[in-house]
Amino acid sequence: MRKLETKTIVVASHNAGKIAEIADLIGPFGFSAKSAKELGFVEPEETGTTFEQNAAIKALASAKASGLPALSDDSGLVIDALDGAPGVYTANWAEREDGSRDFQMAMAKVDQALRDKGATEPAARSAQFVSVLCLAWPDGHTEFFRGHVEGTIIWPPRGTAGFGYDPIFQPKGYATSFGEMSAEEKHGWKPGDPEALSHRARAFKIFVETCLDA
Structure with a gap:
């Protein structure tokens, strides 16, 4: 594993x-x-078929363009009843014909797809949010950090915090959706804390433990 020796990076997003x-x-x-x-x-x-491939595409592009290390995230919603969809195509489900993204539409599409499968009860709506961080250097070296959180797809959407599909994802063990949580509640982790809640925070915790002298 390569340590990150600079405090100047690009967020490749x-x-x-x-x-x-x-x-x-x-x-x-x-x-x-x-x-x-x-x-x-x-x-x-993003032409990859895995979170790792797409994260690498983004991080390497920014690292080579800037001459600095770059940190990217590729993440998505993996729903069991939909055979893992939307997965790496999570953002695509929100795309409109004009190229804009409408996540209200995307969330409704997820709910309808589950209903079409007969998945109307919480037990049939299990899902994971997955995040893969990629840290890339200008010389092409990459490191990957994967985090995930289990939960349930709920309907109707609840909350206006966060972004994307957060209002329809209720993490396991919680009574609130990601859309109802503050950033601090959603991440559930900061330096010195033992636990992390969100998929991105869990991936980031591994990145810190692996690449930083923290």
């Missing part, structure tokens, strides 16, 4: 929600970070 969450997570470690969106980098086409 054009997604405002992800950028904000990663900024919240790396902030306590004193990083100076700008996103690929802020730097005006072209958003690479």
